[in-house]
Amino acid sequence: MATILYVDDEPSIGLILEDTLERAGHQSVGARNVPEAMEVLARGGIDLIISDYRMPGLTGLEFLSILHRDGYDIPLIMLTGYASIEHAVASIKAGAVDYITKPVRPQQLELAVDQALEYVRLRRENESLRREVMEFRNERQIIGDSTAMRRIQQTVAMAAPTRATVLLQGESGTGKELFARAIHEQSDRRDRPFIQLNCAALPEGLIESSLFGHERGAFTGAVKRVEGAFERAHRGTLLLDEISEMKLDLQSKLLRVLQEQEFERVGGTTPIRVDVRVIATTNRDLAAEAAAGTFRQDLFYRLSVIPVLIPPLRERKEDIPSLAMRFAVRTASEMGKEITGFSREAIDYLQESPWPGNVRELQHSVERAVILTQDPIIQLHAFDASRYGLTPHSGTPRVSGSFAAITPPRLSQPVPAMSEPVMSPPAAFAAGDGAGRATGEVLLSSLNVNDAERVLIQKALEATGGNRTKAADLLGISVRTLRNKLNSPADEEDEPVA
Numbered sequence: 001m002a003t004i005l006y007v008d009d010e011p012s013i014g015l016i017l018e019d020t021l022e023r024a025g026h027q028s029v030g031a032r033n034v035p036e037a038m039e040v041l042a043r044g045g046i047d048l049i050i051s052d053y054r055m056p057g058l059t060g061l062e063f064l065s066i067l068h069r070d071g072y073d074i075p076l077i078m079l080t081g082y083a084s085i086e087h088a089v090a091s092i093k094a095g096a097v098d099y100i101t102k103p104v105r106p107q108q109l110e111l112a113v114d115q116a117l118e119y120v121r122l123r124r125e126n127e128s129l130r131r132e133v134m135e136f137r138n139e140r141q142i143i144g145d146s147t148a149m150r151r152i153q154q155t156v157a158m159a160a161p162t163r164a165t166v167l168l169q170g171e172s173g174t175g176k177e178l179f180a181r182a183i184h185e186q187s188d189r190r191d192r193p194f195i196q197l198n199c200a201a202l203p204e205g206l207i208e209s210s211l212f213g214h215e216r217g218a219f220t221g222a223v224k225r226v227e228g229a230f231e232r233a234h235r236g237t238l239l240l241d242e243i244s245e246m247k248l249d250l251q252s253k254l255l256r257v258l259q260e261q262e263f264e265r266v267g268g269t270t271p272i273r274v275d276v277r278v279i280a281t282t283n284r285d286l287a288a289e290a291a292a293g294t295f296r297q298d299l300f301y302r303l304s305v306i307p308v309l310i311p312p313l314r315e316r317k318e319d320i321p322s323l324a325m326r327f328a329v330r331t332a333s334e335m336g337k338e339i340t341g342f343s344r345e346a347i348d349y350l351q352e353s354p355w356p357g358n359v360r361e362l363q364h365s366v367e368r369a370v371i372l373t374q375d376p377i378i379q380l381h382a383f384d385a386s387r388y389g390l391t392p393h394s395g396t397p398r399v400s401g402s403f404a405a406i407t408p409p410r411l412s413q414p415v416p417a418m419s420e421p422v423m424s425p426p427a428a429f430a431a432g433d434g435a436g437r438a439t440g441e442v443l444l445s446s447l448n449v450n451d452a453e454r455v456l457i458q459k460a461l462e463a464t465g466g467n468r469t470k471a472a473d474l475l476g477i478s479v480r481t482l483r484n485k486l487n488s489p490a491d492e493e494d495e496p497v498a
Contacts, residue, residue: 002047002117003027007037007063008079009055013104017050020106024113034058034066041067046074048116050100050109053080053087064094075116079104142178143326144319148311152179159306160186165258167243167303168281170310173360176281177241179310183279184237192236197229200242208250209266212257218267230263234274243280243303244289251296258302278303313358317351323359324350327366328378338376343473345380374478381476457485 006017009032021028029046031037033055040046049067053060060078067074078091081102088099097119098112142153159166160183168176177196184194202210209218213228229238240246246254257263262273280303287304289295313320324342332339342350346369355361369382456475464470472482 001025001027002113003029003045004048004050004113005029005031005037005040005046007031007034007049007051007055007060009033009052013052013079013102016104016106017109020104020109021113023106024110026113034063037063038066041072041074047120048113049074049076050079050113051076053078053091060096061090061094064091064096068095075120077112077116142175142182143323144316145322146316146318148316149319152308152310153182155306155308156182157186159183161188163277164305165277165303166279166306166308167286168279168308168310169286170283171312171356171358172283173358174310174312175359176310177239179308180237180239180279180281184277187237187277189236189277193233194237194239195229195233196239196241198241200245204247207246208253211250211254212263212265214266215268218265222267225265228265230257230274230276231272233276235276237277237279240278240280242282244282244284244286244295248294248296251299255296255299255302258299312355313362314354320351320362321347323362324366327363328370331367331370335370337370339370339373339378340376342378343380345473346378346383349380349383374480379473381473384476453485457482 004021004026006014006021006028008014008017008030014030014032018028018030029040031040034057037049037051051060051063058066060076060080064076067076075097076095077098077100078087078096079100079102080087080091091099097116100108100112142149144150156179166180166183168179170176180196181194184190197210199207209226209228211228211230213226213231214222216222216225240254253263257274258278261275262271264271286295286300290297290300313323321342324347328339328342331337350362350365357364365383366378369378373379373382457471460471460474461468463474468482468486469479472479475482
C-alpha cells in the first residue's frame with residue numbers, strides 16, 4: 001500500500017481518483033491546488049503524486065519545477081483534459097513519469113500507478129545497491145599518506161587509463177591485490193570483469209585450462225567446453241597472482257597471449273582474440289629470478305612494463321596508526337563495540353613492531369585486540385596474547401627472494417628463574433610517567449600471590465600519584481579489574497599445614 005497525493009481543482013475528478021486508488025489498496029490524500037499540496041508534502045509520507053496539468057494559479061508544470069527546486073524526489077503522474085502531444089512531451093521533459101488524459105479510466109489509472117510505484121521501488125533498490133558498492137569500494141580504499149604510498153598511488157593513477165601491463169612486487173600481506181583493484185577501478189574498464197587467478201593455488205595440470213579454457217573431450221573429465229580466465233576477462237582486467245609460481249613451459253604460452261592477444265583453448269584449434277589488461281603480482285624479486293633462469297626473461301620484460309614495488313609495512317611506519325584505526329573501527333562495528341582510539345603506548349608498540357606479515361598481520365593483531373579489550377581505548381596490554389592464554393607468534397616465516405622478514409617482538413618477556421622472592425617491575429611500569437616513576441626492584445616478604453598483588457597495586461598507585469587509570473595501565477589490567485581488587489575484602493590467611 002502506498003500513500004498517494006492527488007492535486008485537482010475539480011471535486012468530481014477528486015472523487016474518482018480517491019475511489020479508484022482506495023479500490024486498488026492505496027491510501028489517498030487530496031489537495032485542490034499547489035499551495036495545499038505543498039502543505040501535505042511538508043508533513044511527509046507521500047510515495048506518489050497525481051497532478052492536474054491546468055489548475056487555478058500554478059500549473060502542473062510549475063508544480064514539477066517547485067518539487068525539483070525544493071528537493072522533493074517523488075514521482076509525479078500528469079493528468080489533463082487536453083490530450084495533445086505537446087502537453088505529453090512537455091510533462092515528460094519536466095520530469096513526470098507518466099501522462100493520463102481525462103476522463104479518467106480506472107484501469108488506465110491503476111496501471112499507471114502500478115508502473116510508477118514499480119519505478120520508485122527499482123530506483124530505491126538501485127540507490128541501495130549504489131550505497132553498498134560505495135561502501136564496498138571504501139572497504140578496499142588504500143590507506144596511507146607516507147611518501148612511498150603517495151608515490152605509488154601517483155603511479156597507479158597514471159598507469160590505470162592505459163593498457164600497459166603492471167607488475168606489482170612486494171612481500172606477502174602488503175596489499176598487492178588492493179593496488180591491482182585500484183588500477184582496474186581507475187581505468188575505463190571499471191565496469192568490465194575483474195578476474196583473479198592465483199597461479200600458486202592451482203594444481204600444475206589445471207593452470208593451462210584455468211587460463212585458456214578447454215574444449216569438450218580435451219582430457220579425461222572434460223565433459224563440456226569451459227571458458228578460461230582470459231576469455232572471461234575480455235574487455236576487462238586479469239590479475240595473475242603469484243606469477244612467479246608458473247612453470248616455464250606455460251610461461252611461453254602466456255607470453256604469446258600477451259603479445260598477440262590471441263590464444264587457443266586446450267584441445268581446440270580455433271584462435272580466440274581477446275582484449276585483456278593483465279596485472280601480475282609476486283612476492284619474489286622477479287628480476288633476480290629471471291637472471292637465475294627460473295623465470296623467462298622475455299616474459300619478465302613483457303610483464304614489467306610498469307613495475308611497482310610496494311614497500312613492507314615496517315618501512316612506512318607513519319601509515320600504521322591510520323591503518324590500525326581503520327581495522328579497529330571496522331571490527332568494533334561488526335561486534336557492536338565502541339572503540340575510540342589507541343593509547344600512546346599501544347601506538348608506539350605498533351609502530352616499533354616489524355610486522356613480517358605486513359598489513360595482513362597488523363589487521364589480525366588489531367582485530368584480536370578489539371575482541372579481547374573491554375575499554376573504548378585500546379591499551380598496550382590488549383596486544384599481549386599470552387595474557388589471554390593465546391599462543392604468541394614465534395619463529396620466522398618462510399620468504400623467498402630478497403624480500404626478507406623478521407619476527408616481531410613479543411610483549412611477554414621470558415620469566416627468569418627466581419632464586420629469591422624478588423620481582424622486577426614490568427617494562428610499562430618501569431617506564432611510567434609522572435614524578436613517582438618507579439625504578440629498581442620490588443621486594444616481597446613471601447611468595448604468596450595475594451601479597452605480591454597487593455604490593456604491586458600499591459606501588460603502581462604510588463608511581464601514578466593515585467591515578468587509577470594510569471595504575472591499571474602500568475599493571476596491565478583494566479580499570480574495572482583494579483577497582484574490584486581495591487574494593488574487595490582482604491583475603492583470609494591460609495591455615496597452617498600440619
